[in-house]
Amino acid sequence: MAIVAPGVQQRDVGGRLLREGGDGVAEMPFGEWAAAHGPALKRIAVVLCANESAADDLVQDLWVKLLPRWRGLPEPGPSLDSYVRRALVNLHISRWRRIRRERAKQHLVAAPEATENPSSIDDRSALAEALAPLGRRQRAAVVLRYYCDLDDAAIADALGCSEATVRSQISRALARVRASAPALQGPTGEEE
Amino acid sequence: MPTDTEDYLTGVMRRVAAHTSFDPQSIDAATAQLRRRRLTLGAGAAALVIAGGTALGITVFDGGNSGNDDVVATTGEELPLLTQPEPGDTYPAANLQGTLTVAENQCLIVEIPEAQPPQAFSVYWPFGFTAARDASGVATVYDVDGAPVAREGDEVAIGGGLMPEDFSYPQGDHPCATGQVWLAAPEITVVAQRPSGDATTSAEDTLPSSGWNEGEVGHLAAFAGTLKVGEGDCLYAEHEYGRVIMGLLWPEGWTAERDENGVAVLDQAGEVALREGDRFEVAGAVHNTEQVCGQGVHQVFAMESRPTTEIG
Numbered sequence: 001m002a003i004v005a006p007g008v009q010q011r012d013v014g015g016r017l018l019r020e021g022g023d024g025v026a027e028m029p030f031g032e033w034a035a036a037h038g039p040a041l042k043r044i045a046v047v048l049c050a051n052e053s054a055a056d057d058l059v060q061d062l063w064v065k066l067l068p069r070w071r072g073l074p075e076p077g078p079s080l081d082s083y084v085r086r087a088l089v090n091l092h093i094s095r096w097r098r099i100r101r102e103r104a105k106q107h108l109v110a111a112p113e114a115t116e117n118p119s120s121i122d123d124r125s126a127l128a129e130a131l132a133p134l135g136r137r138q139r140a141a142v143v144l145r146y147y148c149d150l151d152d153a154a155i156a157d158a159l160g161c162s163e164a165t166v167r168s169q170i171s172r173a174l175a176r177v178r179a180s181a182p183a184l185q186g187p188t189g190e191e192e
Numbered sequence: 193m194p195t196d197t198e199d200y201l202t203g204v205m206r207r208v209a210a211h212t213s214f215d216p217q218s219i220d221a222a223t224a225q226l227r228r229r230r231l232t233l234g235a236g237a238a239a240l241v242i243a244g245g246t247a248l249g250i251t252v253f254d255g256g257n258s259g260n261d262d263v264v265a266t267t268g269e270e271l272p273l274l275t276q277p278e279p280g281d282t283y284p285a286a287n288l289q290g291t292l293t294v295a296e297n298q299c300l301i302v303e304i305p306e307a308q309p310p311q312a313f314s315v316y317w318p319f320g321f322t323a324a325r326d327a328s329g330v331a332t333v334y335d336v337d338g339a340p341v342a343r344e345g346d347e348v349a350i351g352g353g354l355m356p357e358d359f360s361y362p363q364g365d366h367p368c369a370t371g372q373v374w375l376a377a378p379e380i381t382v383v384a385q386r387p388s389g390d391a392t393t394s395a396e397d398t399l400p401s402s403g404w405n406e407g408e409v410g411h412l413a414a415f416a417g418t419l420k421v422g423e424g425d426c427l428y429a430e431h432e433y434g435r436v437i438m439g440l441l442w443p444e445g446w447t448a449e450r451d452e453n454g455v456a457v458l459d460q461a462g463e464v465a466l467r468e469g470d471r472f473e474v475a476g477a478v479h480n481t482e483q484v485c486g487q488g489v490h491q492v493f494a495m496e497s498r499p500t501t502e503i504g
Contacts, residue, residue: 029277029278030219030278031219031277031278034219035216035219038214038216038218038219039213039214041214042212042213042214043209043210043212043214044209046208046209046212047205047208047209050208052212055212056215056218059214059218060218060221060222061222063218063219063222063223064222067222067223068320068336070279071279123204123207123208123211124208124211126204127204127205127208130200130201130204142201143205146198146201146202146205147202147205147206147209174195174197174198177197177201178197
């Protein structure tokens with residue numbers, strides 16, 4: 001399973017291929033790896049945070065966390081992907097309160113950039129609204145499931161919990177999302 | 193079978209993700225941030241020792257350790273250093289031994305004055321190394337973790353080998369890439385410390401700071417322990433469980449003084465916030481450091497809340 005994400009392929013970086021079989025490129029410099037995976041990680045961060053600037057901060061925090069440990073980390077491959085995913089989620093969870101405060105401030109003072117596509121603003125607002133009622137772990141579980149398309153085991157690994165907990169977190173999260181958005185309840189109000 | 197809600201979440205997440213962009217500069221920014229933090233932490237752990245001691249009327253901390261473990265407070269004046277862009281795995285097996293010296297261009301070089309003729313080598317320092325002058329103006333080199341490696345005047349032994357003369361450094365025309373350049377392996381040994389008599393002292397009476405001010409948002413890691421005063425009146429905390437030593441970075445502007453009841457820590461307003469022997473808890477963040485009060489490899493806790501003595 002790649003670190004991310006729909007539409008993101010493993011890339012040839014500097015002439016060297018990032019392989020998924022655990023026999024990756026041990027000597028790959030951090031900068032190259034980060035440049036290759038940064039876009040995908042940023043996309044996860046944006047979805048987690050539902051906020052561009054908070055996502056930028058989150059990704060930068062991730063670099064700061066990974067860089068000094070780089071030599072001791074697994075080679076590029078599933079193990080490293082798993083480690084990075086866990087690090088990103090943990091950073092997001094630990095930054096939770098700060099991000100929420102920043103979001104609240106930005107909501108009050110910041111206007112969308114004039115060049116931004118109105119539909120993307122709508123989507124971001126819709127995402128923020130959908131995720132707003134979720135707790136930090138529920139939000140992470142939902143993003144890992146419905147954006148990263150990870151299975152229960154991979155999500156459990158990222159969140160440091162059991163697969164049963166993952167299932168219950170996601171189930172409750174969906175219920176909360178539906179409760180806060182009646183339009184998603186469907187004609188019967190019962191989906192599952 | 194996906195539900196409408198699941199489809200909706202997947203769709204909106206993918207659309208939001210599709211409209212975001214990644215700035216590769218964030219990688220460089222993180223590297224710079226990391227180096228600043230390392231420098232700060234290196235100085236913080238040091239200041240914990242020295243500022244704490246001097247605040248209490250004791251001149252110089254002597255942790256009783258030998259070698260390059262002496263920690264000194266920095267002025268924060270960073271010195272130029274030619275550093276390797278990434279950690280290296282293998283190095284040549286040669287050895288350079290000489291005196292760490294600050295050249296006229298402020299670069300740290302290794303001199304061998306007793307050689308005939310005298311020789312000097314620029315150094316291509318390991319990844320993540322930094323250098324700064326301490327409070328007394330003595331240049332100190334720090335490793336990737338912010339721990340001091342060697343000080344100006346130390347006799348050092350550096351593994352590695354000579355760089356090719358025509359090597360093109362990633363930094364371009366770096367001022368420190370002049371003459372013979374020594375590719376330094378990360379393991380650098382202080383063979384002999386700089387002559388004593390110029391040990392760092394500081395008139396500073398503030399405690400080493402985490403940079404956090406009351407009212408600001410901070411990290412949320414919790415620490416609970418007992419405030420201890422070690423050798424040299426060095427302030428540290430002993431964790432509740434087992435004898436875990438934790439260095440402390442205090443809220444901005446806090447000070448310490450000794451009165452008839454022992455050592456007291458004062459907040460920015462001069463009110464006593466903690467006393468020696470108090471059990472306290474505080475929120476903040478943990479960082480690694482090489483040494484706390486001369487008691488080996490431990491960690492430093494950067495306080496980002498006001499410590500309280502009400503432990504539940």
